[in-house]
Amino acid sequence: MQLIVSRLTQEAQDVLGLELRAPDGAALPAFTAGAHVDLHLPGAICRQYSLANSPLERDRYVLGVGLAPASRGGSAYVHQRLAVGDVVEVGAPRALFGLAPYASEHLFVAGGIGITPILSMVLWCEAHGHPWRLLYCVRTRARAAYAWTLARHGDRVALHVDQETDGVPPDLAGWLQRTPPGAHVYCCGPEGLMSAVGVAAAGVGVLRSATHFERFAAPASPVSAQPAGSFNVLLRRSGRTLSVQPGQSLLEALEEASVSVPFSCREGMCRSCEVPLLAGEAEHRDFVLSDExxxxxxxxxxxxxxxRSAELVLDL
Ligand code: FES
Known part of the structure; x- marks a missing residue:
């Protein structure tokens, strides 16, 4: 959909708030707390950004865009070129990260710009009177986006500032110590923080299925470094068989054969390319499918x- 940039706000050092509305003021497609949208930018750049506002708001989307140090064009464009009144192409909201409906309490850990989906979740909890706590980790206070919004929640929000602790990491185990039975833990932030939260949550007895992560980028993975051999793919609907070569992705093989599959991140992060698998055993190298x-x-x-098997059969 084509949306207009209705407001730009400096939320913190290197964090720009972006408010998007329909040009005619119409209601936007609903979203759930923790959802994200694809932002299509000039130069065929597509980036995923989490929605930071309350899901109860239907007249606008609010994104928080951190300026990536080694921006490949996405965040740099938003920070340096985008202006109020510009029209941008935005995909429908998608939910890969969301609140567990039956959690007794929601415990959030945000690192830096990872606050954006968490803020939407906090707003949902507040609107529905659901218990929550937040540990917000930032490098400096100047980088703490939305701190003014969160300050009103008193001791529900704990702020950890690296610069003020001489780099001593947050006491995750201590913060999670008071986790009640049935609570769910959510983390969005750098890979190191997410690993530490996973370990700390397991340490206080939180089940893996009650621990939720939202990644910004594909982490270095031993699986993706494994050799990639060739295999065959049978496309059930057309009856065609394709051969996927070493070093070529299955998506690339499908594109080469003019089989259209939607995609966005091409890194196993967004799930937009998901295809039904009818037979064969997959070697899953993505970061979003659950263990089940x-x-x-x-x-x-x-x-x-x-x-993993010699052939896969896809519902294509
Ligand atoms: S394109 Fe994002 S997971 Fe495949």
């Missing part, structure tokens, strides 16, 4: 995943 989904082998993300 991996074991079921009912779908595959062709941008990164490959075959």
């Amino acid at each position: 989904e991996r074991d079921a082998h009912r779908s595959i993300l062709p941008c990164v995943s490959r075959a």
Whole structure:
């Protein structure tokens, strides 16, 4: 959909707030807390940004865009070129990160710009009277986006500032110590913080299925470094068989054969390329399928995943 940039706000050092509305003021497609949208920018650049506002608001989307130090054009364009009144192409909201409906309490850990989906979740909890706590980790106070909004929630929000602790990491185990039974833990931030939260949550007895992560970028993975051999793919609907070569992704093989599959990140992060898998065993190299989904082998993300069996049969 084409949306107009209605407001730009400096939320913190290197964090720009972007408010988007329909040009005619119409209601926008609903979203759930933690959802994100694809932002299509000039130069065929597509970036995913989390929605930071309350899901109860239907007249606008609010994004918080951090300026990436090694920006490949996405965040640099937003920070340096985008202006109020510009029209941008925005995809429909997608939810890969969201609140567990039956959690007794929601415990959030945000690192830096990872606050954006968490803020939307906090707003949802506040609107519905659901218990929550937040540990917000930033390098400096100047980089703490939305701190003014969160300050009103008193001791529900704990702020950890690296610069003020001489680099001593946050006491995650201590913060999670008071976790009640049935609570769910959510983390969005740098890979190191997410790993530490995973370890700390497991340490206080939070089940893996009650721990949720939202990644900004594909982490270095031993699986993706493994050799990528060739395999065959049978496309059930057309009856065609394709051969995927070493070093070529399944998505690239499909594109080469003019088989159209939607995609966005091409890194196994967004799930937009997901294809039903009818037979064969996938070697899942993505970062979004759950353990249960991996074991079921009912779908595959062709941008990164490959075959463990000699052939895969896809519903294409
Ligand atoms: S394109 Fe994003 S997971 Fe495949």
